[in-house]
Structure formats: C-alpha cells, structure tokens
Amino acid sequence: MVAQLTHFIAGKKTPPSERQSAVFNPATGQQTASVSLASKTDAEQAIAAAKQAFPAWRAVTPLNRSRILFAFKTLVEQHRDELAQLITKEHGKVLSDAQGEITRALEVVEFACGIPHLLKGEHTECVGTNVDAWSVNQPLGVVSGITPFNFPAMVPMWMFPLAIACGNTFVLKPSEKDPSAPLRLAELLQEAGLPDGVLNVVNGDKEAVDTLLQHPDIEAVSFVGSTPIAQYIYQNASNAGKRVQALGGAKNHMVIMPDADLDQAVNALVGAAYGSAGERCMAISVAVAVGDIADKLVEKLTPRVRALHIGNGMDSGVEMGPLITQAHRRKVKDYIDAGISQGASLLVDGRKGGQPEGEGYFLGGSLFDNVTTDMSIYREEIFGPVLCIVRVPDYRSAVKIIDEHEYGNGTAIFTRDGDSARQFAREIQIGMVGINVPIPVPMAFHSFGGWKRSLFGPLHMHGQDGVRFYTRRKAITARWPTGIRHDTEFVIPTMK
Incomplete structure (x- = not known):
C-alpha cells in the first residue's frame, strides 16, 4: 500500500499537489509513499497562513508558549517509538539510532521550554536623572527552515521549537526523501495546543525552496545541508534582505596521538565513521594517525570494519543500515573507485558488502x-561509510592538514595528555572540538555550527545563538513624571 503524503498548512493536511515524488524504504528498495511537491502557489499559501497567525501568536505570553512546548515534549516522548520507526523506514538508519535522534531533538524542545528566561532583556536604572533604559527581545515574524534527509526529526526540531517559542511563525520545508516524521511532528504540535498556522510544512524541491528564499514575507531562513546548496541559500536569501544561517558540508578529522587508548579510539572510530552509514554531517571520515601508532591502528581497526553487521535497520543486532537512495549509493561507490585509482590502499572494500542492488541500497x-x-x-x-586513514609524523602536521581543509565543522583528538588536548582545543580552526569524544555535538543549551565553508552566516543553531537568530533587540529609554499610586491590594499577584 503506497501512502499519499501532502502538506500541512494552517493546521490541516492539504489535497495532493499535481507534482509527486516517490518515497522509498532504502532497506528494501520498495516505494512506500508518494509525496506532494509544492508549487510556488502551495508555498505561498503556507507563508500566508503563517503571516495570518503571527499577530495572535506574538501576543501569546512566553510562559504560555512554553506550556505548549511542554505538552509537545510529552507527546513526542509518548510517540517516540512511532517516530523512530518512521525515520528508520524512510531513511534507513538503525532503530536505536533513530531513537537517539528523537532524544537529541527533545533536548532542544527542553531548552526552548525555558523561553521566559531566555527572552529576558537588560535593564539599567537611572542611566540619567530619573531616566531608565532597558532592552527587549522580540520576534521577527514569519521564518522558515529547510532541512536535510539525514536527520528528518532532529534538524527540524533544532529550528521550529525555538523559533515559535520566541514568538515567530514557521514554514518548514523538509527533505522529500523522508517526509513522514516532520509531518507527524506537526500533528503532535497541533495536538499540544499550537494554534493553526504557527507551524506549516511544505514538501517540495527547488521550486518551494526558491519561493521561501525570495518571498517578501519571510524574515529569516535556516538551512542544513551540503556546502554548494548552503552557499546558494545564503547568497539568494541574503540578497533578498533576509537573515540567514546556512550550515554546509564537513570533512571531520579525528587525531589519534601515540599515547591514545587505542581500544577506545578504535571503538569511537567505528561508531563515528559507520554509524548511520556515514550519513551525518558530524561523522568522522578521516583518521589522522600520528607517528608510529598508525600500524597498530590499522591492525585493530580493519577486522572491526570487516565485521560490521549490515542489514535492515528494523532488525535487532544490525549496526549499519542502507544509504538513503540508489543514486547516493552509486555516488559513494564512485568515490571508492576514485580512491583506488588515485593510489590509496583499500583495506576493506565496502562494494563487496551488504546486499546486491535491487534489494536495498546497501554498501x-x-x-x-x-x-x-x-x-x-x-x-x-x-557522506557515506568510507573512512580514510592519513598518516602524519607529528602533532603539528596533524593540525596543519586540518586547518588547511576547506571545511571546519567538527574534529576530535584522542590522547591521554592534557597539555596536547588543551593546545589542540585552543588553536584548531574548527567550530566543534571533541577531546576523547568522537562526535562533539553540543548540548541544546550550547550552539551547533562549524567554521570556514561549513557555515554561512554569523550565528550557530540552537542555544543562545538560536535565540539571537530568531529575535531582534529593541532598546527603550524612558522618563516618567510622578506616578499614579494604586489602592491597596491583598490578593497575591498571579500571571496569566
């Protein structure tokens, strides 16, 4: 049975659009759904719904916005298994990984629930004689998010919970490859009490994206994806006068120092390189072996990679599922071919692993x-299950190749030496750094983002940078004559 997935606009599922795209289960290669691709008119309807909802939503107190998010958090926890299964069936990652994605997504919701505190401004009494000054953080209006296939729940939830908590309304354009989880999240948020039109979901391709980038009623655009598209988003939305945060690609290095705990480093590498079939912007794709540890690393790592249990992510015991599409599988295979032709030593050949083409998109x-x-x-x-080992003679050579790479998303160092770790963390030109932590994704109350060509725009996602991105500051200076005194009241003040 092929399901029909449409858009979610003004609190309702819309009729199917004329243009459709197939949704597949990457573990079987079978089509499971057909999703509507938004036209310019469809996207404009979502923007209009968000614009209409904005004045009333902005007037809702931060406390009551927070209460809706608390209810949403409870509903997501109750539907965790359902959401994880939707992710696994459309993306392919193993079920435990999909459940972990929901957990990390909920951390941003929990952070956004503190919005009454996060929106507090600053106050100075008597900046002049009988003159006070203060600042407030106010919403932008209608904002949008364009999200990738690899985290269909987590990345949208890096964006819309904080945006709507700040008083904005939101138009989400998720990946058309795995749209079921974002649509289900919108339904749960409505069930939690969110007014119609505050969150809208349009599925689509470049036509929908370009509408969001150019429409005059969109105030800000958030994006996560590849660097070429991030650059396109940033340039076009910025030229249209919008605030933009666009997170691009990555090539994350993990430095293994000679004094590292090798078993710990190998365990970390296997999970960080091959988890989710390498389809993570924070995946480790380069192991930088310093000095004479390289041969020992190869000796321990090679059998672990050969022994990976690959299969349908819904099955127990599976460590790595398929890639998202057949086309992406071919792209990764072409990189393996290129590595051989350019002279690298292929120790484990993933082209011979998994299942044959036509029975799932496995490597x-x-x-x-x-x-x-x-x-x-x-x-x-x-963006696939391919790990490269680069041998360098010393620590300084490791730092040099990392700093010279065009991407600056994440990196890690494994060492027992605190001085080396401290120096690495301080001087490396990368946005997120792990010390004996292979995937250093910050917690929700910190901010996520890389440097160099991994980020376009000045602000990172979630954390305090997220609040800054979704608000603008207003400064107020006031002088008052003698005030009017109130009569006595004996009832404790309450907020509603």
Whole structure:
C-alpha cells in the first residue's frame, strides 16, 4: 500500500499537489509513499497562513508558549517509538539510532521550554536623572527552515521549537526523501495546543525552496545541508534582505596521538565513521594517525570494519543500515573507485558488502589507508561509510592538514595528555572540538555550527545563538513624571 503524503498548512493536511515524488524504504528498495511537491502557489499559501497567525501568536505570553512546548515534549516522548520507526523506514538508519535522534531533538524542545528566561532583556536604572533604559527581545515574524534527509526529526526540531517559542511563525520545508516524521511532528504540535498556522510544512524541491528564499514575507531562513546548496541559500536569501544561517558540508578529522587508548579510539572510530552509514554531517571520515601508532591502528581497526553487521535497520543486532537512495549509493561507490585509482590502499572494500542492488541500497564499510591530501576521497565530503586513514609524523602536521581543509565543522583528538588536548582545543580552526569524544555535538543549551565553508552566516543553531537568530533587540529609554499610586491590594499577584 503506497501512502499519499501532502502538506500541512494552517493546521490541516492539504489535497495532493499535481507534482509527486516517490518515497522509498532504502532497506528494501520498495516505494512506500508518494509525496506532494509544492508549487510556488502551495508555498505561498503556507507563508500566508503563517503571516495570518503571527499577530495572535506574538501576543501569546512566553510562559504560555512554553506550556505548549511542554505538552509537545510529552507527546513526542509518548510517540517516540512511532517516530523512530518512521525515520528508520524512510531513511534507513538503525532503530536505536533513530531513537537517539528523537532524544537529541527533545533536548532542544527542553531548552526552548525555558523561553521566559531566555527572552529576558537588560535593564539599567537611572542611566540619567530619573531616566531608565532597558532592552527587549522580540520576534521577527514569519521564518522558515529547510532541512536535510539525514536527520528528518532532529534538524527540524533544532529550528521550529525555538523559533515559535520566541514568538515567530514557521514554514518548514523538509527533505522529500523522508517526509513522514516532520509531518507527524506537526500533528503532535497541533495536538499540544499550537494554534493553526504557527507551524506549516511544505514538501517540495527547488521550486518551494526558491519561493521561501525570495518571498517578501519571510524574515529569516535556516538551512542544513551540503556546502554548494548552503552557499546558494545564503547568497539568494541574503540578497533578498533576509537573515540567514546556512550550515554546509564537513570533512571531520579525528587525531589519534601515540599515547591514545587505542581500544577506545578504535571503538569511537567505528561508531563515528559507520554509524548511520556515514550519513551525518558530524561523522568522522578521516583518521589522522600520528607517528608510529598508525600500524597498530590499522591492525585493530580493519577486522572491526570487516565485521560490521549490515542489514535492515528494523532488525535487532544490525549496526549499519542502507544509504538513503540508489543514486547516493552509486555516488559513494564512485568515490571508492576514485580512491583506488588515485593510489590509496583499500583495506576493506565496502562494494563487496551488504546486499546486491535491487534489494536495498546497501554498501559495506570501506576503509582506506595511505590517503593523501590531494585525493578526492580526502578533499570532498563523501557522506557515506568510507573512512580514510592519513598518516602524519607529528602533532603539528596533524593540525596543519586540518586547518588547511576547506571545511571546519567538527574534529576530535584522542590522547591521554592534557597539555596536547588543551593546545589542540585552543588553536584548531574548527567550530566543534571533541577531546576523547568522537562526535562533539553540543548540548541544546550550547550552539551547533562549524567554521570556514561549513557555515554561512554569523550565528550557530540552537542555544543562545538560536535565540539571537530568531529575535531582534529593541532598546527603550524612558522618563516618567510622578506616578499614579494604586489602592491597596491583598490578593497575591498571579500571571496569566
């Protein structure tokens, strides 16, 4: 049975659009749904619904917005397994990983529930004689988010909970490859009490995206995806006068120092490189082996990669599921071919792992040794289960190749030496750093974002940067004559 997925506008599912796109289960290769692709008119309807809802939603107190988010959090927790299954069936990641995605998504909701505190401004009494000054943080209006396929629940929930908590209304354009989870989240938020039109979901492609970038009623655009698209989003939305945060691609290095706990480092590498079939912007795709630890690393790592249990993410015991589409599988396979032709040593050949084409979009884990910085498998983001080992003679050489790479999303160092770790964290030109932590994704009350060509725009996502992105500050200076005195009251004041 092929389901029909449409848009969610003004609190209702819309009729199917003329243009449709197939949604597949990547573990089986079978079509499971057909999703509507928004026309310019469809996207404009969602923007109009958000614009109409904004004045009333802005007037809702931060406390009552927070209460709706608390109710939403409870509903997501109750439907955690349902949401995780939707993710696994459309993305392919293993079920436990999908459940972890929901957990990380909920952390941003929990942070946004503190919006009454987060929106507080600053106050100075008597900046002049009988003159007070203060600032307030106010919403922008209608804002939008364009999100990738690899985290269909988490990345949208990096955006819309904080945006609506700040008093904005939101138009979400999720990936058309796995749209069921974002649509279900919109339904749960409505059930939690969110007024119609505050959150709208339009599925689509470039036509919908370009409408969001150019429409005069959109005040801000958030994006997560590849660097070429991030740059396109940033340039076009900025030229249209919008506030933009666009997170792009990555090539994340993990430095293994000679004094590292090798078993710990190998365990970390296997999970960070091959978890979610490498389809994570924070995946480790380059292991930088310093000095004589390289041979020992290869000896321990190679059998672990060969032994990866690959299969349908709904099955127990599976460690790595399929890639998202057949086209993406071919793209990753082409990178493996290129690595061989450019002279890297293929220790584990993922092209021979998994299942044959036509029965799911599987690849086994691939492991390259003797990779050099001029190879395409080193320079470019593969976004698949391919790990490259680069050998360097010393710590300074490791830092140099990381700093010289065009991407600056995340990095990690594994060492027992506190001085090396401290120096690495302080000097490395990367936005997120792990010390004996392979995937250093910040908690929700900190902010997520890279440097260099991994981020376009000045502000990172969620945390305090998220609040700054979704609000604008107003400064007020006031002088008053003698005030009017109230009669005595004996009832404790309450807020409503």
